[in-house]
Amino acid sequence: MADAAPAAANKRLQMADIARLAGVSVSTVSRALNGSPLINDETRSRIAELARSLNYSINLGAQNLRLQKNQTVAVVVPYDAQSRQHISDPFFLSIVGAIADALTDRGYDMLLSRVDAERLDTAAALYDSGKAIGIVVIGQWRHHDQLNALAARKVPLVVWGGQLPQQLYCSVGGDNVGGGLQATRHLLQQGRKRIVFLGDAALPEVQLRRAGYLQALREAAVAPDPKLELPVPFEIIAARAALDRLCAGRTRFDGVVACSDLLALQAVQAVRAAGRQVPGDVAVVGYDDMPVATYSDPPLTTVHQPVAVAGAELVDALLALLRGERAAPRMLPVHLVVRESAPAGA
Amino acid sequence: MADAAPAAANKRLQMADIARLAGVSVSTVSRALNGSPLINDETRSRIAELARSLNYSINLGAQNLRLQKNQTVAVVVPYDAQSRQHISDPFFLSIVGAIADALTDRGYDMLLSRVDAERLDTAAALYDSGKAIGIVVIGQWRHHDQLNALAARKVPLVVWGGQLPQQLYCSVGGDNVGGGLQATRHLLQQGRKRIVFLGDAALPEVQLRRAGYLQALREAAVAPDPKLELPVPFEIIAARAALDRLCAGRTRFDGVVACSDLLALQAVQAVRAAGRQVPGDVAVVGYDDMPVATYSDPPLTTVHQPVAVAGAELVDALLALLRGERAAPRMLPVHLVVRESAPAGA
DNA sequence: ATGAAAGCGCTAACAC
């Protein structure tokens, strides 16, 4: 009565079931399914066929426990707990897609996780608990220190972002100084001198782009004006409000260097709402070169970031780390794509 | 010498280590860390403190094996193996983000997986192997049959897509017939009669939108013309080529109903490249209402899909299924957002 | 209130 209970066979199939049905021991099934050369071909194919026909698949939780292995990488997309802002900037979504592709190609699974941007260190739980063998964090946000602490603890970690002094973790990022420099130089070459910098310099990537912006001004002997620096967050609504205030005020400007394409487009809308023309009165340069930049009105001059390459580099750096190699921070080249929001001809 | 080896303490911390350091047994540590009332408070906090200070986290692989549980949901984004096209349409990325948020809110992890769109059935391995307790598939593509087969096998499965006859699985989707209807009616109301339908009707969602398109034509007593149906794939390059051919040919048209915002924008570019105006000569309606629709030139009239709601509904349907409830297919309301690519005033 | 021991589904010596 205990053994032969025919009702409610709801339980998941396991190796012992296959073994019983095949009339062999579990070890034989294990060996057959794992392609051990010890098993004779007839037995192996009989077992393989049985497993396939029953949709049996080795339980990976048990296998991983036994083998002490794991093929899962966690990808962490921080979010702003204040504004409850969700994954939405196209750049983040797009780099997640690129990482998914790179991991799939290399035979790894991707666990997508969201953590509070103020507590990046909580991401370590994904590693400590064995859920993932390593972590990719998208962006440094305000917590270089927390990321350093994780690296000091030997958590396998790669971060998309800028390279900073005193950095213990491996980062992969675009050339932010170069990007800020190219964007600003381009505007200066068109004779623009009152150039707004749009982005929150508390974020390392933005800070580096700002350094490029300042360097370009210096090269052109244009004095920087703090009133032209708008430390807007990535959140679009607040950014728009700050832009509207700027347009309503007395501060003159004829160019904008924005830290994302979406910010650039908000700038376009704010400028137009104030009755001025883009690019006539104000030329605008974006950042990232997402698809929206080609379709927008006007199409955006913007700094292209190599997203697909970035995904592959992040993954390769993490895998190198896991092999015990030292992975040096990498900086990927960026380039300016000139479109109509800030054209080349004066 | 064996026990006290001080070198290379590279191994991951485990419960036995905490037990040894706390001078208690593993059972006590397990109980303490899991908040059992059997443990006295002093002991519990001492153990908790020790674990925290060492960054110890219970090994979830082992815990899941023992407890026969799992908090991971697989989200499957199919890709076209032919064109090697990757996750790129903003709608897919965006719904993945919405699902990630919904899962995080409910305490589940998300495993993001890509599978060949021709072999949706391979997604079942995620369930059979115990990696995930259930699966969310984004889109039916051409394989309603494979999805039905999975459902027949009792794989816990929810699919973003249209509701079809003979459907065994639970689907959540927008009101595609209604969307196609609203889009087409809007153009007809402006006096347009030669309306192109842009989308591959081999996909169920597109097929349903086409039904709405045809219904609107019928209502307005406009005879459908097969030459106006362009079965373009989601892939942008091929779509553009088909549009250019249409514009170069003798087939007249004054409106376009597209099955994504990106397709709509390709139509805009093709029409303009042929020397005609949008919306003057040709009015264009998109689908999805992604952020790009508000920034594009011209801003797109488009069918809004409730992405955040969709993420939550997909997850809730799957969790209902896992509780053993029957989850009925759900259809979410959509509405037309009128912008300049197909304005209201004639 | 705490410990000893069995077992979750699997793999890999070690026997035969």
Next chain:
DNA sequence: GTGTTAGCGCTTTCAT
């Protein structure tokens, strides 16, 4: 070539 057995890190009876 195949079976027996121990054990991956954890939870939970069952003892005490």
